[in-house]
Amino acid sequence: MTDSEQRGDQTAPDLRHVDTWVFDLDNTLYPARSNLFDQVSDRMRFFICDFLQVDEEEAHRLQKGYFLSHGTTLKGLIDHHGVRPEDFLDYVHDIDLSPVDENPQLADVLKRLPGRKLVFTNGSVSHAENVMGKIGIGDCFEAIFDIVHSDFIPKKSVEPYYRFIETHDVKPASAAMFEDMARNLVPAHAIGMTTVWIPGISEWSHEESSGEHIHHVTDDLTGFLIAAADRIGKG
Numbered sequence: 001m002t003d004s005e006q007r008g009d010q011t012a013p014d015l016r017h018v019d020t021w022v023f024d025l026d027n028t029l030y031p032a033r034s035n036l037f038d039q040v041s042d043r044m045r046f047f048i049c050d051f052l053q054v055d056e057e058e059a060h061r062l063q064k065g066y067f068l069s070h071g072t073t074l075k076g077l078i079d080h081h082g083v084r085p086e087d088f089l090d091y092v093h094d095i096d097l098s099p100v101d102e103n104p105q106l107a108d109v110l111k112r113l114p115g116r117k118l119v120f121t122n123g124s125v126s127h128a129e130n131v132m133g134k135i136g137i138g139d140c141f142e143a144i145f146d147i148v149h150s151d152f153i154p155k156k157s158v159e160p161y162y163r164f165i166e167t168h169d170v171k172p173a174s175a176a177m178f179e180d181m182a183r184n185l186v187p188a189h190a191i192g193m194t195t196v197w198i199p200g201i202s203e204w205s206h207e208e209s210s211g212e213h214i215h216h217v218t219d220d221l222t223g224f225l226i227a228a229a230d231r232i233g234k235g
Contacts, residue, residue, distance in 0.1 A: 019115035071154030189213035
């Protein structure tokens with residue numbers, strides 16, 4: 001997608017069928033270049049070091065291995081080591097939010113878009129609330145569906161999508177999912193959602209980024225939504 005398509009003109013994205021706007025949190029509602037999630041990743045490694053009494057090299061191996069095999073590091077730690085998820089989530093999300101900027105343009109366009117706005121994250125509700133508050137978009141969303149709500153099954157699987165749409169009475173055919181992890185859009189597409197991939201800077205963001213499960217691509221969420229809102233406004 002070209003810059004003009006992202007920002008809106010005759011080729012603006014046609015999302016007039018969408019009445020439910022669903023957003024991942026990390027590296028989606030704020031730019032990946034802020035490197036905020038690097039703090040979370042580091043704290044995951046430190047948690048593993050302490051919990052399993054291993055060095056950082058082994059902790060890193062387990063962290064990335066479980067992410068690849070289980071969808072999240074947490075899921076691997078639960079399945080193989082009996083980690084209490086609330087302990088893990090509280091620890092890894094105790095971070096400095098100063099790298100994330102307030103984004104009044106994003107707040108404005110979210111309020112312009114017709115329909116419901118929901119957050120669907122593999123993180124926690126408290127982390128989402130903290131980050132959204134820093135961006136200035138906390139009052140734009142109806143609800144947050146987090147990893148606890150999905151029984152710690154990550155978005156790599158289709159099961160949490162089914163639980164999400166049942167919990168919030170979402171009709172997939174009129175919903176759009178915005179996500180930085182391309183592989184997490186495979187189940188979104190499978191259940192009938194429109195998908196928008198926001199490429200991140202990590203290799204994990206680009207895994208499974210080719211295929212029919214990617215409907216739109218943008219590296220400028222705010223500009224993309226402004227273009228979509230403008231087109232909706234024109235009818």
